[in-house]
Amino acid sequence: MLELDTCGDIALQEQLDGHNPLRHLMHDIELEGVIASDGLARVSASMSELLTVLPQQSHSVQDDLLILSFVHGWDSVPRPLSISLVVDAAPGCGGLAWPAGQILASYLVQKGPEYIKSKNVLELGSGTGLVGLAVGALGGANAWITDQAPLLPIMKRNVALNNLQGRVAVTELNWGSPIPADIPHPDVILAADCVYFEPAFPLLVQTLSDLSDPTTVILFCYKKRRKADKRFFGMLKKKFAWKEVSDDPNRQIYNREAIMLAQLFKL
Numbered sequence: 001m002l003e004l005d006t007c008g009d010i011a012l013q014e015q016l017d018g019h020n021p022l023r024h025l026m027h028d029i030e031l032e033g034v035i036a037s038d039g040l041a042r043v044s045a046s047m048s049e050l051l052t053v054l055p056q057q058s059h060s061v062q063d064d065l066l067i068l069s070f071v072h073g074w075d076s077v078p079r080p081l082s083i084s085l086v087v088d089a090a091p092g093c094g095g096l097a098w099p100a101g102q103i104l105a106s107y108l109v110q111k112g113p114e115y116i117k118s119k120n121v122l123e124l125g126s127g128t129g130l131v132g133l134a135v136g137a138l139g140g141a142n143a144w145i146t147d148q149a150p151l152l153p154i155m156k157r158n159v160a161l162n163n164l165q166g167r168v169a170v171t172e173l174n175w176g177s178p179i180p181a182d183i184p185h186p187d188v189i190l191a192a193d194c195v196y197f198e199p200a201f202p203l204l205v206q207t208l209s210d211l212s213d214p215t216t217v218i219l220f221c222y223k224k225r226r227k228a229d230k231r232f233f234g235m236l237k238k239k240f241a242w243k244e245v246s247d248d249p250n251r252q253i254y255n256r257e258a259i260m261l262a263q264l265f266k267l
């Protein structure tokens with residue numbers, strides 16, 4: 001399997017994806033280890049630099065929680081800002097805290113509460129809910145974390161665990177489906193590591209388009225894994241332009257791990 005992966009034959013890779021659409025994610029889990037709950041001990045040398053820009057991670061042995069601590073300089077926010085997460089791969093890949101989500105959450109914490117003040121902030125493909133929970137913990141915004149039905153229980157547990165029930169709402173939102181009536185028009189849309197499954201590419205573009213207008217701030221954190229991802233960007237460019245976020249001091253480090261944080265602009 002590894003030999004085939006490195007040959008770069010896109011047609012063959014897509015055939016393999018057909019058998020196991022999530023195989024490149026499994027590759028991440030096995031080789032990088034950074035997203036595994038006990039991952040710190042298994043991180044490869046190339047990933048150790050990335051760890052310097054991810055939030056500090058520890059585990060509560062008692063409750064088997066992952067605790068992510070974000071260092072910041074905001075007086076109105078507890079220092080560090082800590083988010084506790086139940087992580088569980090059983091409901092799907094979203095039950096883990098992926099590096100792109102950690103990077104997007106870190107960026108938002110560094111931008112601080114003013115950046116999202118009084119805004120409706122909606123996260124797509126939230127998984128554990130980390131990014132939206134960080135928004136909720138900063139305060140001053142109304143946050144919605146959304147995903148498919150199997151992820152909702154873990155998202156609800158994580159909202160309760162962080163006492164964010166009044167600030168973060170959990171809603172099912174399947175890309176490509178009509179936007180649920182209880183979701184208001186968002187001022188800010190967030191998405192991390194949502195490009196990995198080719199049949200979902202047009203659905204994600206459709207939902208981004210349905211939710212946004214040219215004034216919507218859309219932050220999109222993307223991990224490049226395979227050549228087929230370019231098809232997503234081919235679809236995206238019919239409705240959006242994008243620009244890499246340039247004011248993140250950690251950018252060069254995560255860029256080296258093929259992670260990019262971009263702002264999308266609805267055309």
Ligand SMILES: C[S@@+](CC[C@H](N)C(=O)[O-])C[C@H]1O[C@@H](n2cnc3c(N)ncnc32)[C@H](O)[C@@H]1O
Nearest residue numbers: 094097098101125126127147148174175192193
């Ligand atoms: C790789 S995980 C990333 C999770 C989280 N954003 C993070 O960075 O840790 C991708 C997420 O997209 C969600 N997802 C995939 N297809 C979806 C769809 N059609 N509708 C809604 N969510 C979807 C998955 O359930 C999963 O939570």
